[in-house]
Amino acid sequence: MVQGVGYRPFVYKLAHARGLEGWVLNDPEGVLVEVEGTEQDLRRFAHELTSEAPPQAVVESVDTEVIEPGAGGTGFVIRHSEHSGRKVTVVPADSYVCADCRAELTDPTDRRYRYPFINCTNCGPRYSIVQGLPYDRAQTTMSAFTMCDLCRGEYEDPLDRRYHAQPNACPACGPELMLVDRTGNRSVGEDALGAAVNALRAGRIVAIKSVGGFHLAVNARDADAVALLRTRKRRDSKPFAVMARDLATVATFADCDQDEAALMASPARPIVLVRKKDSGLPGTIAPRNPNLGVMLPSAPQHHLIVDEPGLDVIVMTSGNISGYPIAYRNDDALAQLFDIADVILYNNRDIEIRVDDSIVRRSKHPGLPAPVVSFIRRARGYAPYPIDVGTELRPLVAYGAELKTTVALTSGSRVYISQHIGDLKNDETFESHRRTARHLAELHDLTPRHAACDLHPQFRATRSVLREQGDEIEQVLQVQHHHAHMASCMAENRLTGDNVVGVVFDGAGYGVDETIWGGEFLLGGYRDVRRVARLRLLPLLGGDQAVREPIRTGFALALDALGDSPTAVAAFPVLAQLDETRRHVFATMRDRGVNAPLTSSMGRLFDAMAALCGICVRAEYEAQGPIEFEGLLGRDLRMSDVDERYGFAVGGSDGAVEIDPRPVVLAMAADLAAGVPLEVISRRFHSGVVDMVVHRCAAIRAAEGAHEVVLSGGVFLNEFLLVNCLVELAEAGFSAYCHRQVPTNDGGIALGQVLVADARLAAL
Amino acid sequence: MTATVVPTGEVQLDHGTGAKLSQELIALIVRTLGDVYIGEMEDSAFLSVDTGRIAMTSDSFVADPPFFGNGDIGKIAVCGTVNDLAVAGSRPRYLTLCLIIETGFPLARLVRVLESVRDTAREADVLIVGGDTKVVRSGEADQIYLNTAGVGVFERAPRRMRDVRPGDKVILTGSIGNHTVHLLSIREGLGFETRVLSDCAPLNGLVEAMFAVADDSAIRSIRDVTRGGLSAVLHEYAHTVGRSIRINHDDLPIQHETAMAMDMLGINPIHAANEGCACVFVAPEAESAVLEALRAHHYGRDAVTIGEVTDLPDAKVLLRDASGRDAEVEELQGAELPRLC
């Protein structure tokens, strides 16, 4: 990844410093350099191409070839990209404010002192402002601003840090901050910033236009302000992320080791989930959760705010109305966000495409060879960088699932994966899904010939693709949801076998037998899989309503294990929260199959267990019950003693082994009755699931000879489950893999769809 | 009016063979229907309609269960056809009545069905002019099926879906979802049936009441909201008119107990079936008069404007929430499947 990140100027400067002659050129595959000099200089130069590379550049390899010396005397030049029929294929991701720009930002003598749009070739917005390729200023939203002579001079000087920095700007020629409050008072520039800072200090809510969209901010040390934000956003429980001035500030409220700090400080500036300290910020920021999502500033205006005394840490939650995507256009923000915000701090640099914050987590365990970095959401700072799967793919577009959707497009062995888009049931998100697919194709000059989508007949992307695919699409392939999950994990680990075990645990996906899947052991490869084991079926009482009210699934599970309603209520007192009428109606729905579709979902089993412990009866956000149930463990990943783990039973069924959780339910009921603390119960349950996975994989290996295992699906966002499955499977002699580049949840589905569709096309 | 002597016994296969038992069954039917029956036992009925144009429709009815709290399959069979005729803008006049009966169906229950047919026909002011009875072996049908065909006469131009235009208001004549909840509740033993009754009713009186107060062309089109619910009706209009229709979530008339039941069941009321609710498209200037007329009528007390036809050309059905945001209402192919991950 060396394009649009200041790599050519870096090579230019390096060559100049060493007095080498030759040229540097961008080509579709990377950077091509021809240099002439002494052998020692050349060797050092080759080494420094990697070791000294600019922060955003990722040098995959340096291939060298010795050629005949030229005539000499030409110096070193940056050649302009040749148009070899293909556009330069990489659009850089958005990045932070680099140290040099940071220094200028705080230097009163610099002409960009306190300028909120400072950037250079090493930093600043990219993907969020790009409208088309080639990536130059005319094709960004910065085309609205004409560079002044000073800026133009920097832009054209190969030795300047701003050589071809497309968003280059200064107070004389660039964008400016603007602010408006609820009464319509407006201000600009420093006044706007000052008003925003005062509002934050006064405990008010400020909408802030950031790199890829708007945030809603309050002073994170002000519990009343946090409470106000919770009230206005109508969110009681969903954790808020915070933005801190610097790592020293982070250390005052969270435990953050060196590697987590490095990740947090990296140019992508993701939200990193770190352990919060007890005596840190108000508990209401992330209730019932051992973690806090923390990020460092990703734009100059963020620095200018959190550098203010008393504002060293602010809540930065997405600037949207509940259920809708983040506002990123000024007019939308001004029309929508006053429902929540008191003032809106925005600017006149347009965002071309919405890019949410990325969320990552780094998991350590003595049994892991290296920590696992998991993407919970992959967006700003990472999109639209491709994943290289190592084999040539057909020209494909994949549309993902329904929630947390991403779009994927192929180019050779690369798969470009869009930023997190969101829940497509919503019109605005669906529109941005379509737009992102088009935008990604245009930016990378791709013309897909085949399309892939989910098997679920009611998924919006599926319906839309089947109804109105473009003329250039020859074929639409529907890929079963869990097969796509499995393929996605195989792809990023470059597995190619056809006897791989896919342990796929998630919320819900449409199965090939038209029931709802989600707790599956699949065996196969990209082309085909066979379901070799699954969780015992549970009814979803009222369909998706059961997901919003996990106590329904808790009740169904208790009935399954204990037989009747009175026994279930006696074992699990929380069920008394369901009144007589509801218990009667739900039991009848279950017995008579009234809107009670059956599912083998592991996510729902976690829902049910959490609900039966009284942890989450009604869910405010997705997977709240499982998250809070795991939260009881406090990120302590130790397994329970072997004899204390809740054990699953197995039974035969429709060709696949049935994994039966009823003994788990009985064991938990006994522990609850005995007054065993909830965190112990949670650990016993989690450990029992790990055991079950390892036992099942061992049985599959014994029967089928499979020894590679991939873990995928949203349930593997559960750190305890993920890490312990990896550790225990490795201990049992398996090659076990998980996601590291794309999310294990539905954000990774598009990648898997690509691989399955490609394999099917190859077989035609 | 003839008092009916309730017979004992069950329908037997020989009730359908054309022999003596058949004669007895037909006599029972004719006797029970009483004065609403004007059949002459000829092969066809001879009817005079004093108009140039008639409306004609036919519908078959299966109801599970056939008897419910405030009605039965007989009532549904008359209402269904009467309503189809009425919403087309015609005045329903004549029905035929066909019965398919499973062997073993108690004669007493048959009489109950026929009494409902008679009472509803009386209320709707239609006459039954003929029909047919078939008896099938046990297991070949589930208790009893009905078919009614109907003729209505036009005293005004027929209403057509394509006459709807952007700006027209969408009015619902009654609350939605009740019939579904009531029947499901009895069928499955859920316990809502005493609090939520079926809305089954003949709507021709209501339709006439509207035409009485509005300029003929101001009532563009009417559709009874039956299977597929409001969603199916609105999608049909959106496709036909080629415009999006927007309805407001908070304006949808849903009885409190029905909403609670629907929530427990996880069913969206806009997909639920009704038997006595019509969706009316009216010109904006006629909206208030029509609403007033509807609300003055026994079956239209809950009538309310729920939205309007937009000029957006993408033919969607949009549901606007309290915050003013629109979400597309999906056209269901079958039952709604879980999708939350």
Ligand SMILES: [Fe+3]
């Ligand atoms: Fe999934």
Ligand SMILES: [Mg+2]
């Ligand atoms: Mg009909």
Ligand SMILES: [Zn+2]
């Ligand atoms: Zn910089």
Ligand SMILES: [Zn+2]
């Ligand atoms: Zn300038």
